[in-house]
Amino acid sequence: YPGIQPFTGTYTFSDGTQKDLLKLIGNIPVKYEGRSYNFPIQLWLMDSFPFTPPICLLRPTPDMVIREGKHVDGGGRIHLPGLHNWDYPKSSVVGLLTEMIAKFEEDPPLSLLAFVSNLQINDGGSRLHDQSINKVSVIGGGDLGMASVMSILSKCKVDKLVFIDVAESSTKGGSTDLEIFSLPKVEVSRDLSASAGSTVVVVTANAWSSEQSYLTVVQTNVDLYRGIIPNLARLSPNAVMLIASQPVDIMSHVAWRQSCLPPTRVIGAGCNLDSARLSHILDINLNTHRPAWVIGELSDNKVAVMSNTGLSSSAQHEIAAGSSATKPLLDRAFEMMKNRGQRSWSVGLSIADITNSILTDKMKTHSVSTLAQGWGGIGAEVFLSLPCIIGSNGSTRLAGVSLGQEEDSKLRESVSSLSNLVSQLTI
Numbered sequence: 001y002p003g004i005q006p007f008t009g010t011y012t013f014s015d016g017t018q019k020d021l022l023k024l025i026g027n028i029p030v031k032y033e034g035r036s037y038n039f040p041i042q043l044w045l046m047d048s049f050p051f052t053p054p055i056c057l058l059r060p061t062p063d064m065v066i067r068e069g070k071h072v073d074g075g076g077r078i079h080l081p082g083l084h085n086w087d088y089p090k091s092s093v094v095g096l097l098t099e100m101i102a103k104f105e106e107d108p109p110l111s112l113l114a115f116v117s118n119l120q121i122n123d124g125g126s127r128l129h130d131q132s133i134n135k136v137s138v139i140g141g142g143d144l145g146m147a148s149v150m151s152i153l154s155k156c157k158v159d160k161l162v163f164i165d166v167a168e169s170s171t172k173g174g175s176t177d178l179e180i181f182s183l184p185k186v187e188v189s190r191d192l193s194a195s196a197g198s199t200v201v202v203v204t205a206n207a208w209s210s211e212q213s214y215l216t217v218v219q220t221n222v223d224l225y226r227g228i229i230p231n232l233a234r235l236s237p238n239a240v241m242l243i244a245s246q247p248v249d250i251m252s253h254v255a256w257r258q259s260c261l262p263p264t265r266v267i268g269a270g271c272n273l274d275s276a277r278l279s280h281i282l283d284i285n286l287n288t289h290r291p292a293w294v295i296g297e298l299s300d301n302k303v304a305v306m307s308n309t310g311l312s313s314s315a316q317h318e319i320a321a322g323s324s325a326t327k328p329l330l331d332r333a334f335e336m337m338k339n340r341g342q343r344s345w346s347v348g349l350s351i352a353d354i355t356n357s358i359l360t361d362k363m364k365t366h367s368v369s370t371l372a373q374g375w376g377g378i379g380a381e382v383f384l385s386l387p388c389i390i391g392s393n394g395s396t397r398l399a400g401v402s403l404g405q406e407e408d409s410k411l412r413e414s415v416s417s418l419s420n421l422v423s424q425l426t427i
Contacts, residue, residue, distance in 0.1 A: 001097055003027050004043075011044050011055070021045060024054075028097055030104045039110055041078070041100070043093065053086035054093065056100070064110045070196050072109035079193040079235060133159040134359050137195035137236070139228065140205030141165040141175050144244060147348025148202055149178070149186065155352035156359055162187045162194050166205045166228060192228060198236040199392075200355050203229070203255065204244045215424055221245060222254050222425050233259035240358050240394045243268040243369070244351055248298050249418055250425075252369040253383040257427050264394035268369025270385035271295060271302055273350035275367040277340060278304060281333045292330065293319075293367040293387045297414035302385070303407040304330040307365075319387060319401045354390060361392040368395060376400030376411070382418045384411070 004026035011021045022045045027038035040061060043054040056078035060066055068074045082091060082099045136158050138148050149163050163186060165175035179188045187194060195201060207224035208217060225245075232241070241259060243266070245251040252268030259266060271294040282288040291307040305319050340346075357364045365387050372384040375397055388395035403411065 001026070001028070001094065004097070009044075019047075021047065022049075024093065025059075028101050028104075030101055030108065032105060032108050037108075037110075039104060039108075043096075050088045050092070053083045053091065054096070056080070056083065056096070058109060060110055067109050068197055069107050069109055070193055071103050071107065073196060073235065073237075077234075078109075079196065079231075081191045081193065084192060084231065133197075133199075135160045135162070135198045136200045136202065136355060136359070137162040137164060137198040137232075138202045138204065139164050139166060139192070139195065139232065140203060140245070142204070142206075143344035144204045144347060146178075147344040148204055148244070148351045149348075151345075151348040151352035152202075152355055153183065153185070155349075156356045158185060158359070160187065161185055162189060162198070164189050164192060164194060166190075166224070192231050193235060195232055196235040198239045200242060200358050201232050201236055201239045202242045202244060202351055202355065203232070203251075204351075206245050215421070218247065218250060218421065219425055221251060222427060225251065225254050225258055226427075229255050229258040230260075233261055237261075239265070240392075241266045242351060242354055242358075244347060249369050249383045249385070250421060253371075253381075253418075253422060254425070254427055256371065256383070262394070263371035264396065267354070267388070267390075267395050268383060268385075269347060269351055269354065270298055270369035271367045272354055272385075273346055274302065274337065275385075275387075276350065276353070277337050278330075278333055281336050282306075285336060286333060291365065292333070293365070293385075295367055295385050295387065296411050297384055297418060298369070299414065301410040301414045303403070303410050304333070305387070305401075305403070305407075306330065319398055357390040358392060358394075363389050363391045365398065366390050370395050370397060372415070376403070378411075378415055380415050380419045382415050382422070384414060384418070 004024050007023055007025055008020060009023045010018050012018050024043040027040050030037050030039045040059045042057050042059050045054050046052050058066060058072060058076040058078065066072060066076050071080055072078055080099055080103060082096050134157060136152055138145055149161060152158065152161060163175060163178055175188045178186060205224060207220050241255055241261060243252040243255050248268040248270055252266060256263055256266040274294040278292045278294055282292055292304055294302050294304055296302040308318050354366055354368065367385045367387050369383045369385050370388055372378050372386055373381050375386055387398040
């Protein structure tokens with residue numbers, strides 16, 4: 001590629017630090033619909049190159065506009081399988097440029113302003129019309145991944161659903177069948193870059209090891225997340241991340257830490273399924289027409305709370321304070337829920353329910369795993385299931401209340417055990 005020339009320059013990292021590096025600048029020839037275009041790019045070579053991949057960017061001219069897509073984000077950062085799977089000495093800049101051209105010819109990341117069909121002229125200026133799509137990505141195969149895909153397709157109005165089978169996950173499988181039967185609106189991939197621009201990112205991947213120690217087993221999952229969560233957040237910086245990997249409260253906490261997203265946009269499926277079952281039993285079996293939620297850790301320490309407004313009320317739900325009047329009712333409903341289990345198809349339906357509230361900005365109250373610090377006097381940085389209003393911007397917790405002595409004790413016990421486990425993990 002003789003058109004690519006080396007220069008020196010100062011690169012500014014996202015944290016504001018700077019470093020003098022070598023950069024490669026030039027144009028690559030991209031053919032599209034029978035015509036050839038020169039796409040301007042620049043590659044920054046880290047001082048650890050060639051053992052680490054270059055930072056690749058588009059550098060559009062004034063008459064060009066970036067088209068955010070599978071391989072390029074809104075800031076012009078280029079994401080390719082060759083970068084994600086960089087392996088020196090097999091990988092090289094020449095090979096990277098060849099792959100870049102091939103991917104850009106499939107999905108060009110630049111448009112000339114004169115030919116952008118959705119450019120609108122207003123008040124003498126120009127702006128691009130926002131044509132957002134409902135795109136959902138499910139990360140992780142296996143029964144839960146497949147159940148989530150099928151449930152989201154049935155429940156939600158999506159323009160595109162991407163199913164990514166993570167090679168390192170122990171919950172692989174199902175992607176081949178989806179490829180064989182090619183469902184409408186579903187793209188099957190093994191490349192995280194296919195998730196770019198998602199509205200919701202559902203993570204079901206697990207990496208269970210054969211180790212006997214529970215801490216070691218959880219750490220294996222944390223290590224898996226370290227390889228995927230930061231990339232998913234970078235590819236879809238405005239997405240709501242919905243975690244379903246186990247243990248869900250810990251993995252939601254890990255995902256929040258690793259993604260650097262606001263806590264309102266990283267939630268876990270948590271006790272949403274149990275809460276839906278509880279409300280159904282209270283409404284149908286016990287003739288109590290008030291929403292209820294299961295809160296706390298997804299374990300034997302979870303507790304039930306009830307709303308102080310009815311199901312048909314248009315007022316915003318609030319958690320009713322613990323009382324001797326509601327406790328027997330909730331205990332009976334809890335007893336009726338026993339032995340129902342957390343099967344993949346049930347959890348998949350629960351995930352679709354939460355996803356639908358995000359996509360439609362429904363502002364429905366779900367019990368999801370969220371940052372609990374500051375709620376009800378909780379001082380520790382832990383994730384627990386709490387009633388949250390869910391919409392397109394993520395979650396907003398309902399206000400904390402005084403719980404009964406037994407319920408408060410269970411919640412505090414969960415906070416202590418979760419804090420202890422998190423402190424032992426290398427996140």
